[in-house]
Amino acid sequence: MHIYNTLTRRKDPFRPLVAGKVSMYVCGMTVYDYCHLGHARVMVAFDVITRYLRHRGYDVTYVRNITDIDDKILKRAEENGEPIDALTERMIAAMHEDEARLNVLPPSQEPRATGHIDDIIAMIETLIDKGFAYAAANGDVYYRVRKFTDYGKLNNRQLDDMRSGARVDVDVHKEDPLDFVLWKAAKPGEAHWHSPWGEGRPGWHIECSAMSTCCLGDTFDIHGGGPDLTFPHHENEIAQSEAATGKTYVNTWMHAGAVRVNQEKMSKSLGNFFTIRDVLAEHDPEVVRYLLVASHYRSAINYSLDSLVEARKSLTRLYTALEGVDADEQAVASEAAERFTAAMDDDFNTPVALAALFDLARDLNRAKSDQPAEAPRLAGELKRLAGVLGLLQQVPETFLKGAQQQVALSEEEIEAKIAERHDAKTSKDFARADAIRDELAALGIVLKDSREGTTWVIEAP
Secondary structure, three states: OEEEEOOOOEEEEOOOOOOOEEEEEEOOOEOOOOOEHHHHHHHHHHHHHHHHHHHOOOEEEEEEOEEOOOHHHHHHHHHHOOOHHHHHHHHHHHHHHHHHHOOOOOOOEOOEHHHHHHHHHHHHHHHHHOOOEEEOOOOOEEEOHHHOOOOOOOOOOOHHHOOOOOOOOOOOOOOOOOOEEEEEEOOOOOOOEOOOOOOEEEOHHHHHHHHHHHHHOOOEEEEEEOHHHHHHHHHHHHHHHHHHHOOOOEEEEEEOOOEEEOOEEOOHHHOOOOEHHHHHOOOOHHHHHHHHHHOOOOOOEEEOHHHHHHHHHHHHHHHHHHOOOOOOOOOOOOHHHHHHHHHHHEOOOHHHHHHHHHHHHHHHHHHHHHOOOOHHHHHHHHHHHHHHOOOOOOOHHHHHHHHHHOOOOOHHHHHHHHHHHHHHHHOOOHHHHHHHHHHHHHOOEEEEEEOOEEEEEEOOO
16 A cells, blocks of 8 residues: 655555554644535545545554634634633534534544643643743743754745745744744633643644644654645644654655635635535535545545536436345455555545446446346445445435435426526626526536527436
């Protein structure tokens, strides 16, 4: 098995520290709001990775933390007029609901930052004792970036090139502008804990260093997260952890790709920001999961109504192959399984793995008419391998009935939508006209404009 390592910038052979066991930590959510599509991307990507490693026989300890104390949490709780723990508990419950609907398995451990305050303080004390950190007069504690000679190795950056990218506030109490905070002195009325430096709370970066090493040891196999975390968060984790322990922090660094919406960066300012529950209110969760799985985990995903339509069509092809067959799910040696395994062993290449499943579905469709006795075995193999990706978990007839209902508009309703779109275009409300077209496309109804007017067809799933 080979995995692309962000640190080495190449695919490296995967050799876990302990034969047969995998230790993995993934940066989880800061629970001040509902999870969005970017979170779903990371959830599903590392869920697939965990499932596959277990499929290959590894005993996987998957740790994904929860950041439950942070500037954003404090601000949101104040805006809402609610206690911090009420906000975080509500958001954690919502996160678990979103995960379950996307068929994301719970991590082995889910530590919370507030549950590791003593460990965080102990690590900061070690860094101070070793000269890698210092307490400022204002009660904050900072990390001396220039003291750690390997700083920048994850992102291949030189120290003097980092100032523009450093996500830190200008602070007269710092020895160097690049230094980052480990402990923040509490402001009046803020949540706080007692420490040797006064009342305060941990900085974001030190939380993950403390939680990961407490759960998995000073060195572990895999550290993952979203594409925006490589700098400064993961760079700072390396600096803190390796300075504190004197050991290599992580052997393999993995980062999932970003989510784009209609080829644009997802952001609230652009009005194209979607929470997971927004999306699942309109679309089958398995269709959304398929969209997230169909791209390689390191690639950017384009989220659009067109891409969801294509995802639904692809799933429909697979479920149609399974329809009417009693699957024999006993594992057997097959060429499809070999191709699936080869693809997933190559840095979890899900697009190629899915191609093997579609070939298997084609063989199953042929067997249903030509070799009926073979069909249950092929159906079982298709379900078994798809299950490694967290797919094809529904009763085929149930999924297919739902897919048909999604295009169950009458001709009169479709024509009314087309007329509404025409009126919108006439009044130059092009945004509304495009929205109607996209709404129909999501239902599998494709509009075709010409000089004679607009016609429509229902694309076969």
